[in-house]
Amino acid sequence: MIEIKNLNKYYKNNHVLKDINLKVEEGSTVALIGPSGSGKSTLLRCINLLETPTDGEIYLDDIVVNAHKITKQSIHEVQQNTGMVFQNYNLFANKTALENIAEALIVVKKIPKKEAFKRSELLLEKVGLSDRADHFPSGLSGGQQQRVAIARALAINPKVILFDEPTSALDPELVDEVLQVIKNVAKEKITMIIVTHELEFARDVADKIIFLADGVIIEENNSKDFFNNPKEERTKQFLERFRRV
Ligand SMILES: Nc1ncnc2c1ncn2[C@@H]1O[C@H](COP(=O)(O)OP(=O)(O)O)[C@@H](O)[C@H]1O
Ligand SMILES: [Mg+2]
Incomplete structure (x- = not known):
């Protein structure tokens, strides 16, 4: 299981992640969605310590990372246990x-x-x-x-695979083959966090959806309720905009 507690990230004065708390159950898939610039990539990069969080804690099963006590050893340990899939392969x-x-x-x-x-x-x-x-x-x-x-x-x-917009760089006709492979991986109950703009795919593959805006988790819910019955105005607006595209 992955747990993130009170994670904050600043770039100079820019407060990019604001007190993020989240749990990803063992073997489950979480889709992380939200507007560009909301901090999605930064969150993934903090989880595998490609970026140093400013404050907070990350638990990867038995690996515990405290933002104030990061060592070369902890970076190595985390990166040995996280897989990352980037937009540009x-x-x-x-x-x-x-x-x-x-x-x-x-x-x-x-x-x-x-x-x-x-x-x-x-x-x-x-x-x-x-x-x-x-x-x-x-x-x-x-x-x-x-x-x-x-x-x-x-x-x-790995204990978790982090996907950062895995299909955003692809020609439209190549998107499906990649989404299908990710769906197959999900079926094997490998813990995954996927940043994606493919909302239909997110609905199909994810156990939980998290909507991030301006570095804050605005709403999270199981996939069905998130899309059928969004609660926050901000979420509704975001989903509306995407459905019109
Ligand atoms: N390496 C960096 N140095 C300074 N600012 C950064 C860096 N990476 C991201 N940011 C800033 O953090 C914010 C969130 O960026 P990012 O995590 O890439 O958002 P998203 O992936 O949701 O589009 C943006 O304001 C961006 O400019
Ligand atoms: Mg990004």
Whole structure:
């Protein structure tokens, strides 16, 4: 389970995350939605300590992080246990699909090469890309690259996978194949937090929806009630605007 308590983040005088409290149950999927600039990426980056929170606590199962007591060791421990999928895939350009996945196992998990490649093959199969193992990122479509990135995130067997707008950079016709892979991952009961603007997908995949605006959690609810019966005016406006697009 992930729990975040009283998390605050400032960039100089800009108070970007304001007293965030949230729980993600083991094996559940949370969709984090909200307008651009509301702090969604910053929240994900604070959870895996790519950014240093200014104040607050983060619990990743038995790993406890206090913003005031972050050490190299705690950063390492957190990053060994979190998978991250970025908008722009972030694959190594000079490595094949298979090598990109194996790298995570060899470097992060210190798994012997042979074993790492064997496991990577299984992961590629899981995202439907066994026939692309020897392709470099430049020879893959955006959707395929993102599927490799998802396999890579899965490889380290993380406590949580954080997705930051995983389909925003894709051509529209490639969005569905990536969303389908994420849905399959969700079915395996891997804990996930997904930042997305794909509201229909969020409704289908997430157990819980969290609406963030101006660094504040405005509303959270189970997926059905969130969309059918939003309570806050701000949430209603946001959903209206999206439905019109
Ligand atoms: N590295 C940074 N340095 C300074 N300000 C930042 C940085 N990253 C984000 N911000 C600011 O934090 C706020 C929230 O940004 P972000 O988390 O990227 O929002 P979102 O992902 O919801 O669009 C914005 O005002 C943004 O300008
Ligand atoms: Mg963002």
